[in-house]
Amino acid sequence: MNNRESLKADIPATSVAAERPTNVLIVGVGGQGVIMVSKVLASLSQELGYQVKQSEVHGMAKRGGAVFSHVRFGSSVFSPTILEGDADILVALEWAEGLRWLPYLNQESGTFITDTQHIIPPFACRDRGRGAVSGYTRETVPEVMDSVTNSFALDAAEIATELGVPKASNTVLLGALSTALEFPVAAWKSVISKFVPSKTIEANTRAFDAGREWALSFDRETQLKDWTDRTKQDPEKTTDSSADVVSTLEITEAWCKGCDICVKFCPERCLAMDARQIAILTHPDRCTGCRICEWLCPDLAITVHTSKNNIST
Amino acid sequence: MDLEVGKVEIVSAPETHTMMGNEALARGVWESGVRVAVAYPGTPSTEIMEAVGKYPCEDIEAQWATNEKVALDVAIGASFAGERAFAAMKHVGLNVALDSLMSQTYIGVNGGLVLVVCDDPGIHSSQNEQDTRLLAALAMVPVLEPSDAQEALEFVRIAFEISERFDTPVIVRSTTRLSHTRSVVEVGERLPVSAFGFKDNPLKNVMIPAHARLRHPMLLEREQALAEYCISSPLNRWEEGSADYGIITTGISYSYVKEVAPDAHVLKLGITWPVRSEKLRAFCASVKRILVVEELEPVVEQAVRDMGFEVEGKTLFSREGEFSPRIVHDGLAKAGLLPAQVGARGLNSQPLVRPPVLCAGCPHTSSYMALRTVDARVCGDIGCYTLAVVEPLRAIDVCVAMGSSIGMAVGMAKAGTESKPIVATIGDSTFLHAGVPPLIDAVYNQANITVMILDNHTTAMTGGQDHAGTGVTLRGEATEKVNFEELVRSVGVKWVRYVDSYDLASMYQTLREATEFKGVSVLISDRPCVLDPVKIRGEAYRIKSESCVACQACMNLGCPAIAWIDETYDGHRKVGIDTGQCMGCSLCAQVCPSNAIQLASL
Numbered sequence: 001m002n003n004r005e006s007l008k009a010d011i012p013a014t015s016v017a018a019e020r021p022t023n024v025l026i027v028g029v030g031g032q033g034v035i036m037v038s039k040v041l042a043s044l045s046q047e048l049g050y051q052v053k054q055s056e057v058h059g060m061a062k063r064g065g066a067v068f069s070h071v072r073f074g075s076s077v078f079s080p081t082i083l084e085g086d087a088d089i090l091v092a093l094e095w096a097e098g099l100r101w102l103p104y105l106n107q108e109s110g111t112f113i114t115d116t117q118h119i120i121p122p123f124a125c126r127d128r129g130r131g132a133v134s135g136y137t138r139e140t141v142p143e144v145m146d147s148v149t150n151s152f153a154l155d156a157a158e159i160a161t162e163l164g165v166p167k168a169s170n171t172v173l174l175g176a177l178s179t180a181l182e183f184p185v186a187a188w189k190s191v192i193s194k195f196v197p198s199k200t201i202e203a204n205t206r207a208f209d210a211g212r213e214w215a216l217s218f219d220r221e222t223q224l225k226d227w228t229d230r231t232k233q234d235p236e237k238t239t240d241s242s243a244d245v246v247s248t249l250e251i252t253e254a255w256c257k258g259c260d261i262c263v264k265f266c267p268e269r270c271l272a273m274d275a276r277q278i279a280i281l282t283h284p285d286r287c288t289g290c291r292i293c294e295w296l297c298p299d300l301a302i303t304v305h306t307s308k309n310n311i312s313t
Numbered sequence: 314m315d316l317e318v319g320k321v322e323i324v325s326a327p328e329t330h331t332m333m334g335n336e337a338l339a340r341g342v343w344e345s346g347v348r349v350a351v352a353y354p355g356t357p358s359t360e361i362m363e364a365v366g367k368y369p370c371e372d373i374e375a376q377w378a379t380n381e382k383v384a385l386d387v388a389i390g391a392s393f394a395g396e397r398a399f400a401a402m403k404h405v406g407l408n409v410a411l412d413s414l415m416s417q418t419y420i421g422v423n424g425g426l427v428l429v430v431c432d433d434p435g436i437h438s439s440q441n442e443q444d445t446r447l448l449a450a451l452a453m454v455p456v457l458e459p460s461d462a463q464e465a466l467e468f469v470r471i472a473f474e475i476s477e478r479f480d481t482p483v484i485v486r487s488t489t490r491l492s493h494t495r496s497v498v499e500v501g502e503r504l505p506v507s508a509f510g511f512k513d514n515p516l517k518n519v520m521i522p523a524h525a526r527l528r529h530p531m532l533l534e535r536e537q538a539l540a541e542y543c544i545s546s547p548l549n550r551w552e553e554g555s556a557d558y559g560i561i562t563t564g565i566s567y568s569y570v571k572e573v574a575p576d577a578h579v580l581k582l583g584i585t586w587p588v589r590s591e592k593l594r595a596f597c598a599s600v601k602r603i604l605v606v607e608e609l610e611p612v613v614e615q616a617v618r619d620m621g622f623e624v625e626g627k628t629l630f631s632r633e634g635e636f637s638p639r640i641v642h643d644g645l646a647k648a649g650l651l652p653a654q655v656g657a658r659g660l661n662s663q664p665l666v667r668p669p670v671l672c673a674g675c676p677h678t679s680s681y682m683a684l685r686t687v688d689a690r691v692c693g694d695i696g697c698y699t700l701a702v703v704e705p706l707r708a709i710d711v712c713v714a715m716g717s718s719i720g721m722a723v724g725m726a727k728a729g730t731e732s733k734p735i736v737a738t739i740g741d742s743t744f745l746h747a748g749v750p751p752l753i754d755a756v757y758n759q760a761n762i763t764v765m766i767l768d769n770h771t772t773a774m775t776g777g778q779d780h781a782g783t784g785v786t787l788r789g790e791a792t793e794k795v796n797f798e799e800l801v802r803s804v805g806v807k808w809v810r811y812v813d814s815y816d817l818a819s820m821y822q823t824l825r826e827a828t829e830f831k832g833v834s835v836l837i838s839d840r841p842c843v844l845d846p847v848k849i850r851g852e853a854y855r856i857k858s859e860s861c862v863a864c865q866a867c868m869n870l871g872c873p874a875i876a877w878i879d880e881t882y883d884g885h886r887k888v889g890i891d892t893g894q895c896m897g898c899s900l901c902a903q904v905c906p907s908n909a910i911q912l913a914s915l
């Protein structure tokens with residue numbers, strides 16, 4: 001049996017503090033190539049002699065869910081994930097995802113590189129009523145540029161499409177990212193070529209150059225003005241006056257022959273057949289007044305009335 | 314007692330690879346000279362067996378089992394036969410395999426027997442966040458907890474040594490974060506392990522009461538011997554610091570501790586069952602204040618307290634969820650050991666939630682559209698199709714664990730309170746995993762239910778693995794294929810029908826007939842997953858916006874390719890299709906009452 005006194009530390013105390021690693025967070029939506037961007041960065045920094053940890057959570061990613069990947073590199077790296085507020089660079093492949101992860105960015109010195117592309121999930125279109133507003137995020141590019149000092153918002157998809165490689169918007173972002181890190185351009189390109197299909201190496205190299213070029217010639221004032229002009233035309237910002245319209249349904253029971261068509265087709269599933277095989281409105285709260293039942297009823301037994309400010313139409 | 318176990322020798326010049334934790338675990342399995350490796354997929358463990366399957370067939374049998382219990386039983390058989398054997402599963406998979414483990418622990422091993430069990434703190438992709446260490450303690454089986462990919466590889470090798478040395482199955486516990494983090498790993502070579510051959514010994518190998526009574530005391534002795542091994546094992550590492558407090562930590566939490574508290578004395582426990590050892594006692598006695606940082610249950614904390622020390626753990630670090638450097642920092646700040654962090658947030662944006670949804674073109678969609686239409690009471694099961702619980706499909710009423718749907722439907726029917734038709738929906742892989750016994754039960758007990766087998770020809774949720782119903786093995790070879798109709802008929806189901814998942818009208822009609830049938834009816838929805846194993850993309854559809862009446866009927870599908878456009882009709886938002894995402898399943902065109910949805914080429 002070992003004596004307790006004989007047990008002592010396996011590794012004695014050291015006084016050398018390790019250098020702080022560089023933290024890059026890459027975020028987006030399933031299917032966008034977040035993992036590709038993060039693999040390129042991880043393998044590049046490894047080739048350049050750093051210790052690297054790259055972490056992401058698989059599983060739900062490809063089903064349109066949010067995807068994120070932490071890359072940390074330096075002389076010594078412990079945690080695979082980044083401390084909130086401690087990311088040096090946040091790369092977002094999708095606009096709302098970028099905003100979601102902003103709290104992870106270092107408020108003083110962090111750099112935010114984001115695609116302005118909007119991927120609107122079905123979830124954002126849930127409101128079925130008249131004048132419904134999308135649940136997608138409302139912040140505009142100028143608002144974000146105002147509050148995050150080092151922010152670079154680019155329409156990477158547009159740049160990639162102009163180059164004839166619409167799928168390479170993640171490589172465009174890599175080009176922009178390359179200006180924020182001190183790695184040789186040739187090394188970036190050689191690593192990227194290993195992560196894209198061989199037929200597309202040339203196209204991806206052009207996409208990388210375009211992204212890099214965009215970031216190098218970035219001028220904050222011009223960009224701000226440009227985006228402010230674009231935002232003015234955003235239809236989401238105009239209010240729709242039809243929101244306060246109320247719909248009511250009138251079912252003429254004598255005309256209903258119980259064919260079930262309205263019940264089957266009502267998108268809100270608010271109609272049903274009663275015991276007498278007559279259509280009834282079971283969920284008036286869900287009715288949006290879309291008029292499908294009115295149009296489809298072969299016997300004209302349903303009429304949708306809409307009223308606004310107590311004036312019937 | 315030989316205490317040299319655990320000293321890994323690097324045989325040749327170090328060769329390095331960038332590996333995910335799961336790939337490193339697989340490498341460890343191959344290097345350990347394992348002959349038979351088995352798993353049932355489950356996030357975050359799935360990639361382990363996929364990676365094992367990349368090593369040469371001559372070295373190692375790698376196969377998918379129908380479920381985790383079968384996986385463990387196959388591994389146990391190989392161990393009895395005298396070869397090193399391995400099984401992988403996610404945490405809840407161990408529940409399924411537990412019956413076998415609880416007896417095997419009495420028996421021990423012949424060839425080394427190691428299980429990797431992956432926990433999912435934070436519930437990234439599971440139905441709960443149970444802590445495997447509690448089950449391991451129940452089974453009195455050693456648990457090793459690596460904290461990075463390098464250790465993942467090494468710990469598997471050591472686990473086999475411990476298994477054979479101490480005559481016990483061994484669990485290597487991973488977590489989502491470890492399994493899915495990539496880092497550089499120094500690899501070794503495959504050990505030339507020669508088979509022991511079967512050892513005839515019914516007293517040890519056959520657990521009848523008389524034998525089991527003899528084995529139980531040996532289990533207690535084994536625990537004692539393992540506790541002694543824990544003193545000298547390099548897996549439990551004491552790192553001296555300059556602060557006056559000490560942190561005991563395990564697994565991935567170790568990396569967070571080193572990140573935020575580099576000055577602390579640290580005892581990194583690589584073995585968390587058994588926990589109590591003289592080394593742990595010596596460490597606790599050497600520091601002024603003891604803190605335990607461990608994800609999920611207070612296993613180590615309780616052991617320290619039982620040894621008579623004052624210790625802080627779950628009062629500072631949560632008992633639920635996944636840890637992060639931030640959580641560990643905040644806990645230490647709460648203890649007054651680190652400065653509190655001020656979370657200065659500039660822009661306070663709260664972007665919309667983006668939950669995972671069924672893919673564009675997913676063949677499961679039509680089943681749940683039809684279920685909504687017949688207004689059924691739906692017992693769900695586990696797979697991609699569980700996503701039909703959210704808006705707009707919202708067609709699943711209950712969901713518990715794999716295979717539960719059919720049994721629950723039987724119970725609901727027998728309770729007799731339900732006026733709606735009762736339908737169990739279950740995926741092909743889940744049906745084979747745990748759906749066959751309850752189906753037999755339903756027939757045997759004459760339940761009036763409908764079972765929908767959602768056959769998308771793969772295990773999609775976990776990334777598209779083959780199973781006994783696909784006719785392909787883990788290594789991609791052709792094999793026998795379960796015929797679902799024959800199987801279902803052979804247990805006595807009289808009403809069985811196949812439906813094309815992309816034919817909404819016939820899905821609805823057939824489901825209505827199925828629910829009207831008195832007795833057990835089985836409807837098989839049949840179409841391959843559009844994503845795995847190969848992407849299936851048909852011609853895209855588009856919406857003629859001039860014909861769109863903005864009724865939102867197609868929005869009920871929840872297809873992610875369909876979203877609002879800026880135009881409105883009668884105050885309602887018109888919709889459009891992102892042709893880049895559309896898979897061409899035609900379901901939206903089938904529900905559109907104004908015929909506005911057409912093939913993009915028309």
Ligand SMILES: Cc1ncc(C[n+]2csc(CCOP(=O)(O)OP(=O)(O)O)c2C)c(N)n1
Binds near residue numbers: 403739
């Ligand atoms: C006991 C257990 N083992 C494994 C898992 C992981 N898992 C979740 S769903 C699933 C299989 C889904 O396959 P299938 O039923 O065919 O449905 P699909 O995803 O293909 O729609 C698995 C293996 C689990 N949740 N529980």
Ligand code: SF4
Binds near residue numbers: 063674769773845
């Ligand atoms: S992966 Fe396959 S089964 Fe799963 S949601 Fe996508 S299409 Fe459906």
Ligand code: SF4
Binds near residue numbers: 901
């Ligand atoms: S055809 Fe319609 S429902 Fe099917 S994937 Fe395309 S947009 Fe979605």
